[in-house]
Amino acid sequence: MKFTLSWLKRHLETEASVDEIVETLTDLGLEVEDVEDRAARLADFTIGKVLEAEKHPDADRLKVCKVETDDGVTQIICGAPNARAGITVVVAKPGTYVPGIDTTIQVGKIRGIESHGMMASEREMELSDEHDGIIELQSGEVGQRFVDWLAQNDPAKVDPVIEIAITPNRGDALGVRGIARDLAARGLGRLRPLDTPKIEGRFDSPVAVTIDDDTRDGCPVFCLRMIRGVKNGPSPDWLQAQLRAIGLRPISFLVDVTNWFTHDLNRPLHVFDADVVAGHLRVHRAAGGETITALDEKAYSLPGGAIAISDANGVESIAGIMGGAHSGVTEQTVNVLVESAYWDPVQIATTGRALKINSDARYRFERGVDPAFTPNGLDHAVRMILDHAGGEPSHMVVAGAVPETARSYELNTDRVESLVGMSIPADEQRATLTALGFEVSGEAPSLSAAVPSWRGDVQGEADLVEEVARIASLTKLQGKPMTRPAQVLRPVLTPMQMRERTARRTLAALGYDECVTYSFIDAASAALFADEIEPLRLENPISSEMSHMRPALLPGLLQAAARNQARGVEQIALFEVGAAFHGGEPGEQHLLATGLLVGPGPRDLHGTRRAPDVFDAKADAEAVLAALGAPAGAQVMRGAADCWHPGRSGRIGLGPKKTLAVFGEVHPRILRALDVRGPAVGFTIWPAEIPFPKAAGTNRGALQMSDLQAVERDFAFVLDAGVEAQKVVMAARGADKTLIDDVRVFDEFVGGNLGEGRKSIAISVRLQPREATLTDKEIEAVAAKVVEKVTKATGGELRG
């Protein structure tokens, strides 16, 4: 919402400076976004006087002028027809930037004669489109700055343009008057009275208006007057200047009037050329598919249910959003229909969104204009038209009736203190509300406030409190300590929140760099990690690279790795802890922790260079699982998902269905698809799958330690190469569950003299006696049992 200072002063009598006004607006909740100082760019133009103007010897249209300026008399060549001796002009001396022609004036020769500057037209200074000649001032001293002259004589042309952001609740502030009212309530001036115009209708409008029964909820009231015999044309200067200042292009007087009231009183209007309208106007819902070319010259097809204004020719206007080109007024219009209607905000928002039309009218109607002002708003516009363009008005046609908005709310004056924490005297509260247009009755602390018709946003006591506090200024609010828990701080994080943190810090401690990648990825990458991606699809993605919610963290990390590889980074260790999505319903998300190691491994002058392999990934996965409290009994199984190398990956789980983690080499096909140079290994942990300890409490249980000497015995078994080490370990462990404390694999040897398809696995079995030192015989017995169990379970044999 833009307006100029002088426009504001039409409604607000104030001596306040621009700075004061700007600061106050922001404090009131009408946040100033920009103040355009239009005078600044004209600061170098000065006033001069033409002493002589002779024809240029070599050009018929040019004149050689002697101009008196603050630098003395200078010679300026000028092509304007009105350049003549005796007139007071505006001079751009050499070095002055002229915005309208985007040029800095230089001393130059025009047809052989030197020119030391320029005399400017209004258009050249972007004051108007006027370019029939140079400016002739009726007053002004030689050497005076032109902006100073303007400030005294025509301030509207150069006063600052203030732009404010209007929050959606403040439809009333979409008119300059509403802004003035807020400032006056704050005490920054006095709101000037707004007279109700008296229009004497001379005849009955030949055009009647009907509102269909099913449309009355969307259009409660529609007011219309015909004016016969107007003379349309360019608007008066002041009106053009104000519209131009806020970025609107003056079109013709009749149109400009509607635009001006839209911004001045937040009263959107529409004008029809009465001679084009056929028959009567009917306000109705579109069946759907009706077409109209609107004033923006674009064709629109109305959605079913949208409200249209039609005559015998068909649809003439998209109600409350944009008029039609067919019945729009032109310079030739002599008979005009002026419309002022109230449209339901939801209706306008829905249609506006469907048609993608952003007009000033839509913007206002969907934020709420003053319904009670509908007839008077019409008459303000009619008054202005009659005053400037003549004609005679009809009686007002009113279809429907102004909707009832009257309502009152109780305000307990103590409520401001209890809700906001500011102490504001009851009298001040009453005065504030009154200044904002509320009718306040009752005695403090129990007031009753009747809400003005333009404040549709006020819907209860809390809103009244807000108005009082806002006008009093929240800047004055002083902080007051909250009560604090009367106890030592207790932990506030849930067990899952702790797991998320632990996973994150463990991974960082293991040397991975944490990434936060986007939750959305492209369809192709999503499809690599999920069977069905349709439920993950966004309806309106910002780009095809971000079209689906991620089913896993790995694709985002692989893409991150590829970006880093493209920057020349070789060793990459990345992780992310965050949500992945397994569906499109709320809650269909799960926490994952994924780590990724990519690259050839660092060069090591102390050892051999080694690329990260599946056992690095497994080690880190196990470290995180341990940190998260996973039980020691978790098993490693085959059958990780397709994104992993089928032979070099595994699941760590509790039984076949409960997967706590997967690890492995990333499948080469995935690497190729995501443009990552391998090798790459990684892992994913499902922190929520790890069972939570059943018993709460801090007791760790007693430590069972034996002072008796433990015994270690090594065994090597020759097996088929396909037999997994875990099988050997499990079998060995089962040989004596009380005595065997630990079984570790310490060597693997494949092929060689063992023969094709054979391997040897060496284990170390640790026996921990509990009651008495083991005898050789006892040790032999356990050893034999180990051999028996392992050979039976694996089909292998003890290596000789």
Next chain:
Amino acid sequence: MDDLREKYLGRIKEAGDEAGLEAVRLEAVGKKGEVALLMRGLGKMTPEERQVEGPRLNALKDEINAAIAARKASLEDAALEARLAEEWLDVTLPTRPRRQGTIHPVSQVTEEVTAIFADMGFSVAEGPQIETDWYNFDALNIPGHHPARAEMDTFYMARAEGDDRPPHVLRTHTSPVQIRAMEERGAPLRVICPGRVYRADYDQTHTPMFHQVEGMAIDRVISMANLKWCLEEFCRAFFEVDGIELRFRASHFPFTEPSAEVDIRCSWEGGTLRLGEGDDWLEILGSGMMHPKVLKAGGIDPSQWQGFAFGMGIDRIAMLKYGIPDLRAFFDSDLRWLRHYGFGALQAPTRHAG
């Protein structure tokens, strides 16, 4: 006997290695050594002679033994010196490569924020990132036609054919967690809700995903003045500047009433942002007293309870605190950036250690 002493002490001194030294020892004080032989001769002496010779021989033996021990230690020292001299390494060589991991600023700042609010009695609530439009909008007093909906640049999930429900949204703010937390926990309540949020916007200062933290406190007696204190204390603790000053400015959010934008006093002198000084104000968050309709939507009786709520950008306060210039880089995973702006694994923020 003095000759004997001279002879062996001299030879001990000359012994060049342990073997030589052992030979001297055997010759002198070994079982068949010269001193031993002399000692054996003591038996043939008269008691008077023995009285004199015995102690002398013993003293000689002790002296020789001591000299051998001293020589042995000095030989060992020399050998060690020689070995160590050979074991010289170029210690300016680099070490074995060891990775140093980092924590992303978003995680770090989330933990910092959590620690500070926990100290003020707030716990942490979470909610789904894909939300129903009811939780994201309606329950927060943003009805279907509300212009705020259109202004939020909402991402919608695609709807399966035949599914006539309103499309789910990617939550545009963490505010829906307010509703869920009220439903689950009731009043009184103090929670913060950090997390990812989404808006369809991408330019220099916007990314389609970013992080917010929502805060909410509901009680029978609680006001906007408490909110201001709470935010001021938070900012002083978080930015580690005691003099931080906040300014409340009237604004509008559908879910709070009254609503206020909160500005922080700052200076941009010399192009550097300094908080708590200067004459400029920087908008850092939005806040207000919870709208009665929102309390009601969360199942809390607004005639009995009232509360405040606020929301701020985690990425944004991270940028302000740590001088990180570009939001987009947060999500780019450039290792140079991660290592420069990231935090050590053990730098977990606590209130006692900062």
